[in-house]
Amino acid sequence: MMTRRDESRDPVLIGAGALLVALAAASILVPVFSTSEPLAIGDVISLRLLPPLTRGTDGHFHLLGTDRFGRDLFTRMMLAGRISLAVGIVGSLLAAAVGTGIGAVAAWRRGWLDRALMGIADALLSIPRLVLLLVCAALWQPGLTTVVVVLIATGWMGVARMIRAEVLGVAVQPYVQAAGALGASGSRVLLRHVLPNALAPAIVATTLGVGNAILLESGLSFLGLGIQPPRPSWGNMIAGGRDLIVTAPWVAIAPGVALIATVLAATLIGDALRDRLAGERAFRRDIADRV
């Protein structure tokens, strides 16, 4: 058993944290300071598909080369990072919030409401999340809002089940009974006494969910059902390089590396959090969400 001090010095965890901070900082800063225009298309003929580490005829240096429209790949990749990170974080946080609400209500009210909500959760859980995601994304107009809404709609069930189980466990604790006996209202007991003690697995699941949400977003965008060009996302950038994989492999490979680095860092941090806060329960569901 490692001590707490040892764990905080875990080189893997430190590396993952540094990587994520660096990626987030680059996503925010690079598009601001870049001299290249990430969305507009300029002189396509002379600038398209420049290999990495070259200087274009326009005098700009292209660290990762350019795409088929002559746009700087590095600038676009970091701009895509903003969107992918934001979608991942917002999507998984909101899904967790919805799941927490539904799980808490189901456990607190019990009876038919509990059975109905958990029935819906179980039914949705038995459809592979990717299939559910694709169906929802294809039925509505693709775009940023749709992706986030669909991530919430397909991501709340795991957390809801977890919170429900935790709340049921906490609700029978003496301090909860005591709070009720002292005259605290039902909602006050739930919000002040029960929920704070039931949140740990949901926090872990949410952290691990960020990586999953980023992956799922990239999958949707790769298939053309997510973020729409010219707005870049790692998924649609990979799709854009799909038929260039022979002639200009960097166009598809580079955004994938950024994506993997981000999801890797987020997952390692989530794992570390899980080791400290909760057992394996929080973990099982996320295996099914692979893209």
Added chain:
Amino acid sequence: MMLIVRRAGTAAVLLWLVITLTFVLIRLAPGDPAAFLVAPSASAADAARVRSELGLDRSIPIQYARWLGATLRGDLGLSFTTGTPVTRVLREAAPISVGLGALSLTLTFLIGVPIGMLQAARRGRATDRMLTVLSTAVYAAPSFWLALALVAVFTYGAATLGFPASLRLPAFGLRTPGVTLHGWHAAVDLARHAVLPVVILTAVGAAGIARYARTSVAEVLGLDFVRTARAKGVRSRAVYGRHVLANVLPALVVLFALSLPGVLAGSIFVESVFAWPGLGRATLNGILARDYPVVMGATVLYAAAVIVANLAAELSLPLLDPRREHA
């Protein structure tokens, strides 16, 4: 016996919920499928005729009742785009996905579990840290990107780098087009086409399983009976082979059931990149073309597979772990 009946009953209710939810979901969506099917120049009367042919002009409860009844009889309707029965579309596509999935899932466990055990045995040391980062990195890689990267390396890259001919792997389809092969040669051709898709699904799956097996094995390693076995001189291999594996097995069976949706869904991307005419591609094409009957049929089929796998895992647990029989 009562347990089996009760669990099977729950599974049936779940399946009914899935069928209903699928229906609700698709009817909630904006847009009219008939608009996709008629030519843009078609008159309103033509569109109305198509809608009535498809039964889309009936009230929602009637459409639901008809669909539920037909689905339970195993009739999933006709594809909007091709007019073939959905059951036939799914039946033709299923063997490819089932073969791909079964092979990958088996390899996933054969590779992932030993890696996880090795990591747990070396927990906190350099081997463990390296394997953790490696398996998490593979786990973090989207399968469509891995597919493109491997295609780049093993087809075009192999040609430019001068790999031996046997290492130049085909990237698309199930068999070499334009040639008719028989017997052994056909099998080799199919196997060569299958290498990249199977490797990708296996790598991604094994990475996930290793992550999970590491946690489960580490947990068991900390238990008293493992310490006792070691103290009384049981050899390390026997400790892992008998004491640890036997206690991790139930968790792995549950995991097997839980991995199934991942493999099924993962095959959507792999089949799409490698142009394999399997279920994943049929589903994706149905989704992109708003072919409601195909989408609904495929969704129900996916969900049924998951529900049955979960049921089987749950029922097999008491066999693997007698302690659970009393629980």
